[in-house]
Amino acid sequence: MSLKERLYKVWRALVWTFDPADRAEAGKAITRNFWLHWFPPRMTKRSLSWSYSLWLGTISWVLFVILTVTGVVLMFLYIPSVERAYWTIKDLEYSVSWGWFLRNMHRWGAHMMVAAVFLHMMRVFYTGAYKNGVSHAARREINWTVGMILLVLTLLLSYTGYLLPWDQLAYWAITIGVKIAESVPILGPQIKFVMAGGTELGQPTLIRFYALHVMGLPLAVLILFSYHMWRIRKDEGLAAVEQFRLAKKRKDLQIDTSGEEPVYSTPWAVRRIVLVSLATLVWVMFLATFLDSPLEEPADPSWTPNPAKAPWYFLWLQELLAITTIRTPWFTINGGFVGGVVIPGLMGLAATIWAFLDKSPPEATGVWFHKSRTVQNIVFTLGVIFIVGLIIFAMYFRGPNWKVYWPWAWPEIPEII
Amino acid sequence: MSDVKKKRREVLKNIGRLVGYGVLGGVFAGFARSLWPNVLYEPPKRFRLGKPEDLADGVNFFPEQRLFVFKKGNEVWAISAICQHLGCTVNFVQLPEPKVLKVGNLEIKEEWEFHCPCHGSYYAGDGTIYAGPAPRGLPWYYLEIDPATGMLIVDTSKEVEKGWKFKLA
Ligand code: HEM
Numbered sequence: 001m002s003l004k005e006r007l008y009k010v011w012r013a014l015v016w017t018f019d020p021a022d023r024a025e026a027g028k029a030i031t032r033n034f035w036l037h038w039f040p041p042r043m044t045k046r047s048l049s050w051s052y053s054l055w056l057g058t059i060s061w062v063l064f065v066i067l068t069v070t071g072v073v074l075m076f077l078y079i080p081s082v083e084r085a086y087w088t089i090k091d092l093e094y095s096v097s098w099g100w101f102l103r104n105m106h107r108w109g110a111h112m113m114v115a116a117v118f119l120h121m122m123r124v125f126y127t128g129a130y131k132n133g134v135s136h137a138a139r140r141e142i143n144w145t146v147g148m149i150l151l152v153l154t155l156l157l158s159y160t161g162y163l164l165p166w167d168q169l170a171y172w173a174i175t176i177g178v179k180i181a182e183s184v185p186i187l188g189p190q191i192k193f194v195m196a197g198g199t200e201l202g203q204p205t206l207i208r209f210y211a212l213h214v215m216g217l218p219l220a221v222l223i224l225f226s227y228h229m230w231r232i233r234k235d236e237g238l239a240a241v242e243q244f245r246l247a248k249k250r251k252d253l254q255i256d257t258s259g260e261e262p263v264y265s266t267p268w269a270v271r272r273i274v275l276v277s278l279a280t281l282v283w284v285m286f287l288a289t290f291l292d293s294p295l296e297e298p299a300d301p302s303w304t305p306n307p308a309k310a311p312w313y314f315l316w317l318q319e320l321l322a323i324t325t326i327r328t329p330w331f332t333i334n335g336g337f338v339g340g341v342v343i344p345g346l347m348g349l350a351a352t353i354w355a356f357l358d359k360s361p362p363e364a365t366g367v368w369f370h371k372s373r374t375v376q377n378i379v380f381t382l383g384v385i386f387i388v389g390l391i392i393f394a395m396y397f398r399g400p401n402w403k404v405y406w407p408w409a410w411p412e413i414p415e416i417i
Numbered sequence: 418m419s420d421v422k423k424k425r426r427e428v429l430k431n432i433g434r435l436v437g438y439g440v441l442g443g444v445f446a447g448f449a450r451s452l453w454p455n456v457l458y459e460p461p462k463r464f465r466l467g468k469p470e471d472l473a474d475g476v477n478f479f480p481e482q483r484l485f486v487f488k489k490g491n492e493v494w495a496i497s498a499i500c501q502h503l504g505c506t507v508n509f510v511q512l513p514e515p516k517v518l519k520v521g522n523l524e525i526k527e528e529w530e531f532h533c534p535c536h537g538s539y540y541a542g543d544g545t546i547y548a549g550p551a552p553r554g555l556p557w558y559y560l561e562i563d564p565a566t567g568m569l570i571v572d573t574s575k576e577v578e579k580g581w582k583f584k585l586a
């Protein structure tokens with residue numbers, strides 16, 4: 001017996017209690033295995049294919065795990081105090097062994113996670129994966145709604161994490177964030193007061209954001225993610241499976257599912273999960289090796305950098321709130337409220353209820369760009385272009401004093417990430 | 418079980434539920450309330466600016482309080498440096514030469530302006546907003562002399578009308 005086979009035997013003895021002889025036993029082998037018990041015994045090859053899900057949900061999850069592990073180590077090195085926070089980050093850069101790598105992995109992992117979660121949402125939309133097909137048990141629109149909350153939590157995690165270095169970038173990002181809350185009519189001042197822990201930014205603000213960043217929000221993501229996965233099981237699999245049900249039920253549609261039949265979860269799903277996890281990890285480590293995280297000067301309330309730009313995923317909001325102040329002879333509404341709360345709020349609400357209103361036929365479930373959903377897909381794409389367009393515009397065409405410049409004609413090139 | 422007994426059980430059960438939820442709700446309300454601070458360890462809103470004769474003629478910037486204090490002859494006035502859009506610190510911009518700016522039907526004589534770097538709000542020399550997203554102009558604050566020390570004192574919790582100036586004796 002080779003060493004590899006020997007090691008495999010030891011591994012099996014540790015985690016498996018018996019050798020499967022037939023399909024039923026194979027199923028039990030999966031449900032009785034600690035690492036595998038949350039998978040169904042079998043999955044369709046179609047659900048596991050690269051081209052259906054692009055594995056973006058899994059990538060989001062792996063990024064979350066990377067962020068948790070690097071984050072826990074960072075907690076040992078970071079001090080959430082307005083006097084010392086900045087200098088503990090400087091120490092990570094200059095005096096802690098591998099501190100720069102840890103910080104870079106955490107930082108780029110966070111950027112990647114925002115991107116991955118958003119792309120995952122786009123994938124779900126374009127494949128009509130919040131639809132229920134012909135299943136009687138599935139309620140996939142609930143998972144779509146859970147996903148929307150996860151998207152918001154992901155953004156909040158990035159935002160709260162962004163503040164912790166307490167540098168200029170951090171300080172002005174919280175200032176604007178807190179003021180957006182304050183611009184909400186009637187309740188605004190109270191929301192601001194409890195967010196900041198006072199009437200101005202300071203130690204109470206930093207510790208609040210810190211507690212949310214390291215505990216409150218990750219816990220919320222963990223709980224909701226578990227529910228997200230439980231729902232996929234109770235929804236009888238990914239939406240792609242509906243194509244099999246349809247192929248059996250509606251011969252007239254002539255859906256061809258050959259070559260995509262169910263296979264055992266292990267090794268089929270396990271192998272790909274391991275592959276996706278490793279690839280994600282390598283990619284983040286690659287970024288962390290070659291790209292350094294920015295750190296501006298220590299927070300200075302008396303001086304705002306010019307221009308002060310939010311991180312890229314918030315730039316579209318920054319652009320919106322700079323141009324949406326409403327002026328009438330009788331009253332004025334701050335763009336902070338219109339562009340920072342009302343417009344994104346309505347977009348999120350529209351996207352959420354969309355899944356409940358989509359009346360396209362069951363054949364459009366779990367396939368890319370079904371022709372019955374063309375109009376929907378165009379509307380959704382316009383929404384995405386709106387967001388991405390505003391981001392690009394704000395990133396490259398907004399210079400000092402938030403004036404419009406050609407990217408090559410900027411008076412000076414400020415930090416943008 | 419008799420009907421009366423059943424009913425009594427029902428009522429008791431409901432009372433039990435009510436008490437249970439009430440206590441739980443109360444506890445959580447208490448937790449939430451604890452996040453609203455009662456005591457603030459913040460610099461006071463009313464503070465000394467120093468002796469009036471120590472102020473420079475023209476503009477003086479107080480970075481910690483984010484405040485501009487202007488002195489001209491025997492007049493002093495204080496204008497906030499906090500942008501009324503979303504709170505960035507505005508930059509003081511000296512104009513090459515004095516000019517008259519028209520805002521609506523106001524005519525403002527000005528020697529300087531305030532520009533916000535964050536989303537491009539532009540304020541005239543007296544704090545009037547004339548371009549950009551800020552919903553209102555920069556506030557002016559109340560000034561007084563402390564009779565005991567002769568120090569000039571500003572109170573940033575007391576806003577005064579634009580154009581209100583303190584006359585030094
Ligand atoms: C923290 C963020 C998230 C994580 C970790 C996550 C994770 C996952 C995973 C692992 C899957 C399995 C399929 C795949 O890998 O693509 C999945 C499916 C799904 N996700 Fe997410 N997700 C997140 C956010 C979202 C968002 C923002 C939405 C949409 C608003 C969403 C809606 C869905 C739906 C409807 C499915 C079922 C898709 C199908 O049946 O094909 N999720 N999610």
Ligand code: FES
Nearest residue numbers: 500502503533536
């Ligand atoms: S904070 Fe000054 S323009 Fe937005």
